[in-house]
Amino acid sequence: MSTVILLLITGLGLGALYFLVASGLSLIYGLMGVLNFAHGSFLTLGAFAGFELTRRLGGDRWEVFLASLVLGAAVGAAFAALTELLLIRRLYERHIEQALVTVGLSLATVALFEGIWGTDPIYVTAPDWLGGTTSILGATIPNNRFVLIIAAVLVLVGIVAFLRFTRFGLIIRAGVENRSMVTALGIDVRKAFTVVFAIGGAAAGLGGVLASHYFGYVSAHLGGSLLIFAFIVTVIGGLGSLAGAAIASVAVAVLQQFANYYWGVGDLVVVLMLAGVLLLRPSGILGKKVHA
Amino acid sequence: MSATTPTAPAPVTPDPAGRGSAVGRVLGSRWLPLAVGGALVVLAAVLPLLAIEIPGILPGPTYMPGTLQLLSLCLIFAALALSYHLLFGTAGMLSFGHALYFAVGAYGLGIILQRTDMTLVPAIALTVLVGIVVALGLGAVSLRVAGISFAMVTLAFAQAGNVLVRRNAWLTGGEEGLRLNTTNVPEFLVGVLNTRNVYWLALALLVIVFLVVAWFERSRAGHVAVATRENELRVRVLGLRPFSARLVVFVIASALAVLTGTVYFILQSGVTPRASSADFTLTLLVMVVLGGVGSRWGAIVGAVVYTLLDQRLSALASSDAVASLPDVLRIPLSEPLFILGTLFILVVLFLPGGIAGTVRRVGSGRRATRAARDRLEEAE
Amino acid sequence: MSATSATDARTPSGSSAAGPILTVSSLSAKIKGQQVVEEVSFEVPATGVTALLGRNGVGKTSTIKAILGLIDRRGRVEFAGERIDGLPTFRIVQRGVGYVPEDREVFAGLTVAENLRLAERGGRPGARRALVDELFPDLVQRAQQSAGSLSGGQQQMVSLGRALVNENRLLLVDEPTKGLAPLIVQDVADALERAAQTVPILLVEQNLQVVRQLADTVVVIEAGRVVHRGLAAEFLDDEALVTRLLGVHAEADAPDAHPDDQNGGTR
Numbered sequence: 001m002s003t004v005i006l007l008l009i010t011g012l013g014l015g016a017l018y019f020l021v022a023s024g025l026s027l028i029y030g031l032m033g034v035l036n037f038a039h040g041s042f043l044t045l046g047a048f049a050g051f052e053l054t055r056r057l058g059g060d061r062w063e064v065f066l067a068s069l070v071l072g073a074a075v076g077a078a079f080a081a082l083t084e085l086l087l088i089r090r091l092y093e094r095h096i097e098q099a100l101v102t103v104g105l106s107l108a109t110v111a112l113f114e115g116i117w118g119t120d121p122i123y124v125t126a127p128d129w130l131g132g133t134t135s136i137l138g139a140t141i142p143n144n145r146f147v148l149i150i151a152a153v154l155v156l157v158g159i160v161a162f163l164r165f166t167r168f169g170l171i172i173r174a175g176v177e178n179r180s181m182v183t184a185l186g187i188d189v190r191k192a193f194t195v196v197f198a199i200g201g202a203a204a205g206l207g208g209v210l211a212s213h214y215f216g217y218v219s220a221h222l223g224g225s226l227l228i229f230a231f232i233v234t235v236i237g238g239l240g241s242l243a244g245a246a247i248a249s250v251a252v253a254v255l256q257q258f259a260n261y262y263w264g265v266g267d268l269v270v271v272l273m274l275a276g277v278l279l280l281r282p283s284g285i286l287g288k289k290v291h292a
Numbered sequence: 293m294s295a296t297t298p299t300a301p302a303p304v305t306p307d308p309a310g311r312g313s314a315v316g317r318v319l320g321s322r323w324l325p326l327a328v329g330g331a332l333v334v335l336a337a338v339l340p341l342l343a344i345e346i347p348g349i350l351p352g353p354t355y356m357p358g359t360l361q362l363l364s365l366c367l368i369f370a371a372l373a374l375s376y377h378l379l380f381g382t383a384g385m386l387s388f389g390h391a392l393y394f395a396v397g398a399y400g401l402g403i404i405l406q407r408t409d410m411t412l413v414p415a416i417a418l419t420v421l422v423g424i425v426v427a428l429g430l431g432a433v434s435l436r437v438a439g440i441s442f443a444m445v446t447l448a449f450a451q452a453g454n455v456l457v458r459r460n461a462w463l464t465g466g467e468e469g470l471r472l473n474t475t476n477v478p479e480f481l482v483g484v485l486n487t488r489n490v491y492w493l494a495l496a497l498l499v500i501v502f503l504v505v506a507w508f509e510r511s512r513a514g515h516v517a518v519a520t521r522e523n524e525l526r527v528r529v530l531g532l533r534p535f536s537a538r539l540v541v542f543v544i545a546s547a548l549a550v551l552t553g554t555v556y557f558i559l560q561s562g563v564t565p566r567a568s569s570a571d572f573t574l575t576l577l578v579m580v581v582l583g584g585v586g587s588r589w590g591a592i593v594g595a596v597v598y599t600l601l602d603q604r605l606s607a608l609a610s611s612d613a614v615a616s617l618p619d620v621l622r623i624p625l626s627e628p629l630f631i632l633g634t635l636f637i638l639v640v641l642f643l644p645g646g647i648a649g650t651v652r653r654v655g656s657g658r659r660a661t662r663a664a665r666d667r668l669e670e671a672e
Numbered sequence: 673m674s675a676t677s678a679t680d681a682r683t684p685s686g687s688s689a690a691g692p693i694l695t696v697s698s699l700s701a702k703i704k705g706q707q708v709v710e711e712v713s714f715e716v717p718a719t720g721v722t723a724l725l726g727r728n729g730v731g732k733t734s735t736i737k738a739i740l741g742l743i744d745r746r747g748r749v750e751f752a753g754e755r756i757d758g759l760p761t762f763r764i765v766q767r768g769v770g771y772v773p774e775d776r777e778v779f780a781g782l783t784v785a786e787n788l789r790l791a792e793r794g795g796r797p798g799a800r801r802a803l804v805d806e807l808f809p810d811l812v813q814r815a816q817q818s819a820g821s822l823s824g825g826q827q828q829m830v831s832l833g834r835a836l837v838n839e840n841r842l843l844l845v846d847e848p849t850k851g852l853a854p855l856i857v858q859d860v861a862d863a864l865e866r867a868a869q870t871v872p873i874l875l876v877e878q879n880l881q882v883v884r885q886l887a888d889t890v891v892v893i894e895a896g897r898v899v900h901r902g903l904a905a906e907f908l909d910d911e912a913l914v915t916r917l918l919g920v921h922a923e924a925d926a927p928d929a930h931p932d933d934q935n936g937g938t939r
Contacts (some may be wrong), residue, residue: 002415035440090641096386098582100640109634115623115630136750139535145325170790174779180742185791185834186765228451228570264459271452277446279433282441523704 007257009136011082013145014254015212020207021244022237023159024080024200030176030240031196033095033188034088035087038102039230040223041109042080046072046205048117048220049214051124059125060148069151076205077198086198089190106224113188113220121217130213144213151210155203156246163242168195178239193254233275238284248285325589331504336495339363349600351607357487361559362603364487366596367494368556371501373579374588375548378505380577381586382514383541384521386443388573389450392430394425395457395568397553402470402563403463411476416554423550424543428545431542435535445492448571455567469564472557482559497555498592501548503516505588508544517541578636584648593647598632604629605631673756691753693718693842693872694739697860699740699747699757708734709745710896716842721864721873722902725885727919732876733774733823736844740764740771752841766793770835774846774876776827778821784811786832787819791834798837809834816889825856832860836867849882861885884908892917 021043028036050068057064083105091097130147133140163169171192175182182189194254204223211226212218233252237244252270277284340360343353352359372394379385400419404410410418434445457464464470474482480489506623508514516537520527557563566572575598583594605628608614614625624630643650680768692715701709709731716722724732738745741761742860749757756764765771778787788804805812808829814822819830828848835843845864861882864873869887877883883890887904900907900917908914 017582034444087637087641097640098646100577101637103577104633104636104640106633106636107574107578108630111627111629111633112624170782172787174782174786174790177779177781178777180761181773181779182790183761183766184740184742184771184773186762186763186793186838187790226572228447231444232448235441238441267455268452271448271455274448275433278445278448279436280443282437 002140003261005137006139006141007261008254009139009141009149010027010145011254011257012250013148013214013253014257015250016145016148016223017207017211017226017255018229018233019152019208019246019249020155020203020219021226022249023155023242024197024203024231024241025230025234026237026242027101027159027172027176028194028200029234031172031179032088032098032193033093034102035095035099036102036200037099037227038083038105039200040108040225040227041106041113042076042083042201042204042223043208043211043226044110044113044218044220044223045079045208046076046201047208047218048113049075049205050209051122051212051218054125062127065127065130069206072209073202073206076208077202080197080201080204081194083201084194088193088197092190093183110220111226117218121219123217124212126213135150144210148210148214151206152249155206159199159242160201168192172196227252229270232270236274236277236284238286241284242285244284296456319648329589333495333499336367337492340491349589349604351603355488359482360487360491361377362600364491364494364559365603366599367491367498368552368559369579369599370553370592371494371498371555372549373591374498374501374505374547375552376576377585377588377591378508378541379545380580381591382505382521383517383538384508385538385542386439387446388443388570388577389446389448389453390545390549390576391568391570391572392446392450392453393423393427393549394553394572395453395563396426397550397569398557398563399457399464399470399553400550401554401557402472405476406470406473409476410483414480415476416551420547420550424547427543427546428539431539431546432478435538435542439487447483450568450570450573454565454570457565457568464565467565469562470557472561477558485569490555494559497552501552502588502592504544504548507542509588513540515517573576578632582636582639582646583647584652587646587648590646590648591637598649601632601635602628690718692716693752695748695750695873696735696739697698697748697750699735699738699745701734701743703734703743708743708896709738711747712893712896712898713803714891714898714901716874718910719872720888721868721875721886722872723883723890724876724893725883725890725918726893728878730893732893733846734773734896735893736846736874736876739844741768755810770837770838770840770843770871772831772843772845772848774834774850776824776831778819778822778827778830780818783816783818784822785815787830788833788837793835793838799837801837803867804833804837807836807866825852825859828852828856828860829863832863832867839870843867843871845873846876847878848875848878849879855881880908880914907914 021039024042025036028034050072053068053071054064057067059065065215083102087101087105088098091101093266126144130144131142133142134146135141163173168191169187171182171187172195175189175192181190207226208222211222215222229252233248234245236252237246237248252273255273256266256270259269339354339451341355345353349355350359351362354360354363371648373418376387376390379387379390397419401415404415404418405412407414430449430457434442434449437445460466461468480486481493509518516527516532516534517540519532520534520537524534527537553563553567556567579594579598580591581594582598583592585589609626609628614622617625618624639646694716696715697713697884699709699712712731712735714722724735726732734743737743738747738774739749739756741756741759741764745757745886747757748755751764751767754767756767759767761881765788779790782790788801788923792801811829811833814826819827822830832845832848836840848860848864852860864875865886867873873886875886877887883904890902890904890907891898892900892907894917900913
């Protein structure tokens with residue numbers, strides 16, 4: 001029983017991480033039709049920013065940890081916004097080229113990160129509690145999982161609130177449904193594009209800092225390794241659906257944990273889930289209709 | 293020219309340069325590409341016998357094994373890029389999993405050589421056969437969807453393949469990779485001194501792949517595939533079946549990739565899991581786009597340029613000249629992929645037709661840029 | 673078929689001496705390489721309703737979309753004396769053009785109120801919000817209801833409301849009565865008639881009774897080209913001409929008496 005609890009909660013923790021990355025991917029694709037391969041780099045840069053801060057100020061203090069979270073999110077948002085403004089915008093409505101440009105960006109940035117920080121993983125320090133564990137119903141759970149889950153829930157709530165209560169949120173929700181009609185109402189959707197990129201980047205950057213604590217280290221490939229899973233989760237949940245991304249994140253991560261523990265085939269199970277969903281329901285669990 | 297009625301399907305035969313200019317007319321004549329291609333093959337074939345040096349690009353004179361190794365790699369990736377061109381450029385199928393078949397070729401041959409007593413040629417044949425079966429199976433499943441979904445399914449299968457390779461170290465050597473078992477491999481292909489024989493093998497591979505791709509594109513099936521890319525509805529209305537056309541293209545392209553993988557295995561005397569990674573397929577995508585989507589020789593040029601650049605930049609990165617630069621310059625220059633990635637971004641932003649497209653513009657002017665961008669987008 | 677320009681639109685009596693609000697000259701448009709609009713030229717007077725007529729598939733919706741820049745176009749379009757053919761859609765609309773698309777295209781996931789709020793320019797309450805509330809009391813009641821759950825007629829109200837809520841100088845309305853029950857058709861026509869008192873309308877319509885009620889002038893399109901322009905009443909009274917240009921069943925036109933079709937006009 002305690003094993004099941006452990007797997008469930010760590011699965012939720014992993015799912016939280018997936019969601020932090022997938023939320024941005026889903027919104028970006030939903031609104032703009034862009035497959036953002038550089039999303040992993042937003043995560044990695046956020047992680048490195050958080051790392052650099054704790055390195056300089058001392059990683060075992062709570063204020064520093066929280067500050068690193070904020071910094072990671074800010075750096076991720078800035079990087080993402082710049083990407084949109086300088087690269088994506090120039091290729092307006094040219095989705096394949098936009099995806100290609102993000103491919104180039106991901107290749108270049110990962111290499112740059114390796115150049116700056118080296119190829120070996122760098123270990124991070126954290127407040128003591130984070131590295132410790134808590135016992136729940138007999139299961140011993142690493143505490144950083146709880147932080148992840150809380151963070152993901154906060155991000156989800158935050159994004160949902162943003163979408164419900166702000167004008168940009170309104171524009172984004174409408175644009176995900178029908179982009180051309182939004183322009184036909186006299187609205188410049190392009191501004192919303194930058195906002196969506198920034199939101200995705202912030203979530204990814206935050207996820208990056210948390211991922212570095214989850215795995216215990218930062219490296220240039222941190223984002224890339226998570227990105228594949230994030231893509232899979234996004235597609236399963238339905239491109240463009242935030243709720244779908246949330247549900248799929250949890251489902252995939254929990255199943256992955258169980259499959260890994262009992263049979264060692266977690267990765268394979270994820271891939272099979274993707275293939276299965278795509279073949280049975282091409283638009284994902286909650287996605288808008290993908291034109292086949 | 294204005295059309296008052298729905299326009300006829302766009303012409304499919306390749307038109308290397310625009311009509312009208314004198315250069316265009318010469319370049320557009322049908323025999324020129326054939327003649328030039330033949331001349332290039334002959335030139336390439338005699339390279340190992342010559343002592344041509346291109347400092348800065350080639351590590352040494354062309355008869356040296358090191359140089360031939362690099363050139364062979366160029367040829368192999370050119371063949372692989374050609375097979376990807378068939379898939380993406382001609383049939384408009386964006387796949388993120390093409391590397392899987394390359395890996396099937398390399399690992400397949402490796403496993404067969406290690407575990408059986410088959411000699412080289414039957415082993416290659418068997419590998420290709422296995423590849424065809426896999427492609428048929430996975431292709432039939434993947435092609436039930438199209439566009440982004442298709443791309444994602446191919447990614448998923450390739451990821452699965454990658455995971456399988458990494459986990460089954462007993463069969464594939466895991467992270468360490470698989471080494472070439474030379475027991476049943478002909479002498480003349482083994483060893484550093486015989487690199488030039490492998491070079492000729494790679495050249496033969498490229499020629500074969502090119503001929504297959506060219507033949508297919510000119511065939512009726514090829515025309516259907518192109519028509520499917522441009523306007524699927526029209527193809528259906530004509531009573532043809534897009535699914536079959538796509539599946540045929542998929543299997544042929546994958547089989548060619550498998551074949552390329554086997555030659556790669558021989559050249560490198562082994563293979564590592566990187567060959568099955570999503571990163572590798574993305575590299576392929578970069579090669580094809582760099583060279584110019586939709587162009588056969590563009591794919592070749594893109595692969596050769598990329599491979600040479602990658603090699604040269606790596607050499608540059610570890611050179612003394614770079615080590616002595618201030619950090620701001622040293623760090624980017626010591627990472628070949630950074631330069632390649634940035635170059636790729638610039639190409640996509642400003643030269644959407646790639647190298648082939650830029651050359652084409654010489655003949656036909658600015659309209660080609662617009663056409664090149666539209667061409668890329670047709671892949672959806 | 674050559675363009676029989678019977679008469680250029682005589683401005684209806686009572687209009688101001690101002691020039692046309694919209695001038696379209698040699699407008700051409702392509703969709704996926706196919707020519708859908710071919711050298712279309714006409715004017716929309718600064719008051720009243722101009723009906724854009726033609727058989728199905730002839731290029732009427734494409735013409736509207738071309739004017740708005742929603743599809744690739746060439747040619748000259750002048751709105752209130754200013755060239756708009758090079759502008760992106762949102763700028764054209766910001767200049768004061770309201771658009772009611774074919775199939776309504778309400779945002780199904782948003783509420784009625786949100787649909788209207790989205791349309792209000794600058795995020796401030798629309799200058800004509802009171803008029804919209806007056807015309808469509810049903811919508812006021814259903815303000816918090818999701819637009820996707822509305823009936824076809826109600827969605828049409830939302831779509832109309834979006835275009836009316838701002839002070840626009842021209843409305844482009846595309847088949848507003850399509851697929852609606854006769855009673856609702858009448859409501860829509862009445863609302864448009866009310867709106868036309870203060871803003872000129874370019875109206876695409878298949879239902880000739882609605883056209884008769886609303887239109888002052890007509891422009892007839894065939895195969896992407898203009899084949900007739902003139903006063904609406906004159907045109908509609910000429911049965912032979914109507915049949916020739918619009919098809920055999922044109923005047924037998926009770927409106928397509930389909931009950932409200934499925935929810936959701938979003939693409």
